[in-house]
Amino acid sequence: MIRALAAVSLMALTSGCIAAAVVPIAASSSAIVKSRMAEKRAAHQGAAPQTLPAPSAGEGLTNLVPTLKERQVGAEAPPAPGIPATLPARGVVPEGMQYLYGSGEASAGSIQAYRALQRYLADIVTYGKKGAARQVVLSDGASLNAPQFEPCGPKPLAVVLDIDETAVLNLGYEADAARRGESYDAARWSRWEQSGADKVVAVPGAKMALDAARAAGITVIFNSNRLAENAAATEAALAHAGLGPAKHGTTLWLKGDDGGGSGKDDRRWAIASGYCVIALVGDQLGDFSDLFNEARLAPSTRRALAGSPALAALWGNGWFMLPNPVYGTALKGSADEIFPHDMRWTDPGPAATAPAAGTAVQPK
Structure with missing residues (x-):
């Protein structure tokens, strides 16, 4: 039954350079358009961006998603691996670190994601032999609200993963950060890359899935924002x-x-030019498309894009997300940006909710 369901999902994702198997949420005329490498780099000079508002009730995302040329003006670079801008008192482990590095819940979530990846890859190997497999890397020129992917042809299969907090947990660095109670420092992170190779562990479930992928003939490729100059240590x-x-x-x-x-x-495009990338794994939306890192996207708009019908079909079905409450592009947004106004609640107080005198209360 599981394989039959996977086959149905796979068929929806294997028809060449087409949109995802759902209707896009916004017209392609306002899509985020990918430009070529030189064009993108030439557009990096410009004014600071302004945050785009969240869509109001019933409003689509058509007018809230900029083109690539627009987003490259002062575009937001995903933060380097590290810790939040501030930490509590020295020696106190932040709650996000407690969860990600210490909890059974985080371990279970990671194993669950990697088991899903392993099952998905097994199905791809089976059906891919019939020529059905295709890229899950967004095509150059595609958009988040009209995702498109290229057919694979005869290219060998590959899975592409981020490294930090996706494949490995940086226990040594984060323990040092918690002890220091200091903010992230790029120079210290570079020193960690160079000297901390024996102080990392695999994310739970990762070795199991990657060993199975390699045994099935799928190439495992890592795509990280660690520095190329520290390649040997990585x-x-x-x-x-x-x-x-x-x-x-x-x-x-x-x-x-x-x-x-x-x-x-x-x-990703360079990798996809030589491989049929059938799965992407990460802990940040930028591990799937740079378009998610448009600085002007309000948190609620970014969330709406990630959960839109056009992309929802990909999560667990080619795109696999790992938990990371410690750092990254997910950790932003004011209360007004995160909580819808029509969902606000104010405690009326005990007097307003207490039963009237003499009223019997049924035990639960």
């Missing part, structure tokens, strides 16, 4: 965690390899 970290081998320039892509910044789309 290879060693992956090997120490039991997730290797990874070789820089072939199965390991790092920040600086494409000559650009923190965006990963150029690297």
Whole structure:
């Protein structure tokens, strides 16, 4: 039954360069349009962006999603791995770290995601032999509200993963950060990349899924914003965690390899030019498309895009998300940006909710 259901899902995702198997939520005339590498880099100079408002009730996302040229003006670079801007008192472990690095709940969620990936890859191998597999990397020129993907043809199959808090947990770095009670520091993170290879562990479930992928003939490729200059140490970290081998320039892509910044789309397109990328795995939306990192997208709009019908069909069906409450583009937004006004509640107080005198209260 599971395989039959997977086959139905796969058929919806395997018809060449087409939109996802649902109706887009906004007209393509207002889609986020991908431009070429040189054009993107030339547009990096400009004024600071303004936050786009969240859609009101009944309003689509058509007018809230900028074109790529618009978003590249002062575009937001995903934050480097690290910790929130501020920490509580020295020695106190932040709640996000308690959850991600210490809880059974986070372990269970990660194992669940990687088991889903393993089942999905097994189905792809079965049906892909019939020529049905296709890319899950958004085509250059596609948009979030009209996603398109290229057919694979004879390319070998591959799965592409982020590294930090997707494949490995940076226990050594985060323990040091919690002890210090200090904000993220790029120089300290670079030193961690260079010297902390033996202080990482695999994310629960990752080794199981990646071993199975390789056994099935699927190439495992890592795409990370770790620095290319620290490639040898990153290879060693992956090997120490039991997730290797990874070789820089072939199965390991790092920040600086494409000559650009923190965006990963150029690297994804380079990988997809030689492989049929049948799965993407990450802990940030930017691990699936740079378009999610448009600085002017309000948190509620970004959330609406991720859950829109056009993209909902991909989660667990080619795109696999891991939990990360510690750092990244997810951790932003004021109360007004996060909580809808029509969902606000104010405690009326005990007097308003207490039963009247003499009224019997039925025990629960």
